[in-house]
Amino acid sequence: MLSIIQAAGWPIWPLLACSVLAVALILERFVSLKVSRVAPPNLLDEALTVSSQGIPTADVVLQLEQNSALGEVLASGFKALHQNPHCSEADLRAALEGTGRSVAARLEKYLSALGTIASAAPLLGLLGTVIGMIEIFGSQGGSPGVGTGASNPALLAHGISVALYNTAFGLIVAIPSLIFWRYFRSRVDAYLLTLELAAERFARHLSSLRK
Numbered sequence: 204m205l206s207i208i209q210a211a212g213w214p215i216w217p218l219l220a221c222s223v224l225a226v227a228l229i230l231e232r233f234v235s236l237k238v239s240r241v242a243p244p245n246l247l248d249e250a251l252t253v254s255s256q257g258i259p260t261a262d263v264v265l266q267l268e269q270n271s272a273l274g275e276v277l278a279s280g281f282k283a284l285h286q287n288p289h290c291s292e293a294d295l296r297a298a299l300e301g302t303g304r305s306v307a308a309r310l311e312k313y314l315s316a317l318g319t320i321a322s323a324a325p326l327l328g329l330l331g332t333v334i335g336m337i338e339i340f341g342s343q344g345g346s347p348g349v350g351t352g353a354s355n356p357a358l359l360a361h362g363i364s365v366a367l368y369n370t371a372f373g374l375i376v377a378i379p380s381l382i383f384w385r386y387f388r389s390r391v392d393a394y395l396l397t398l399e400l401a402a403e404r405f406a407r408h409l410s411s412l413r414k
Contacts, residue, residue: 214331214365218324218372225320225380228313232387241310241394242273247401250277251408258284258412272306272394276402280409292410299402306398310391314384321380328373335366 238244250267253259258281259267268278279302283295339362 214327214334214369215372218327218331218369218376221320221324221327221380222372222376225317225376225383228317228320229379229383232313232317232383235312236310236387236390236394240271242397242401243271246270246273247277247405250274250405254281254408254412258288261285272310273398273401276302276306276398277405278302280402280405284409284412292406295409296406299406303398303402307395310394314387314391317380317384317387321377321384324377324380325373328369328371328377331369331373332366335362335364335369338362338365 234240246267253263264278264281264285267274267281276299279298280295283290283298287294339359
C-alpha cells in the first residue's frame, strides 16, 4: 500500500484524507440512524396509552424525550400542555413542528459532507491524472546536452503511475461514498415521513386531552 501511495505522488494525499473522513461519517451515520435511536416501532402507541387518562408527569415526559428522536417530538407536545393546559391546537402543532425541524436537522447531519466527498473525489482523481499527464509530457522534453526529443523513462513511468493511481483511487473513494449517501438519504426521508405521520396523529390526540 505504501508503495502505491509513493507511486501515486502527492495528489493522492487529499484523496486519502477524503477516504478516512468518508469512513468516519459512514460509521457515525450507521450508529445515529439506528431505528432504536430515531423511531422505535411501538413508542407512539405507548405514549398514547400512557396519556389516555391525562397528561403524564414531568418525569415520564423526560424519559420519553430521552428515548429517541420520535420521543423528543412527542415530549414537546406534552411540554406544551404542561406549560398551558388550554393552549390552542395551533400552538400544539407549532411545538411539535418546531421540535420536528430540529430533529430533522440532526438526522440530516453530515449527509451533505458525505455527498460532497462523493462529488469531489473523482475531481481530485482527475486532478492527479492531469498532474501525471503534465509529468509525462515534461519527460518527453529535451534535456540539456542530450538533444531534442530525448525522454526520461523514469519520469515517463512516474507520470503514468500518478495518472492511473489517482484516477482509480478517486473512483474507489467516490463510488462507496455515493452509494452510502443515497442509502442514508433514503433512510432519513423514510424516518421523516414516519415522524410527520406520528406527530399528526399525536397532535389530534393532544387536542382531545386539552378539552
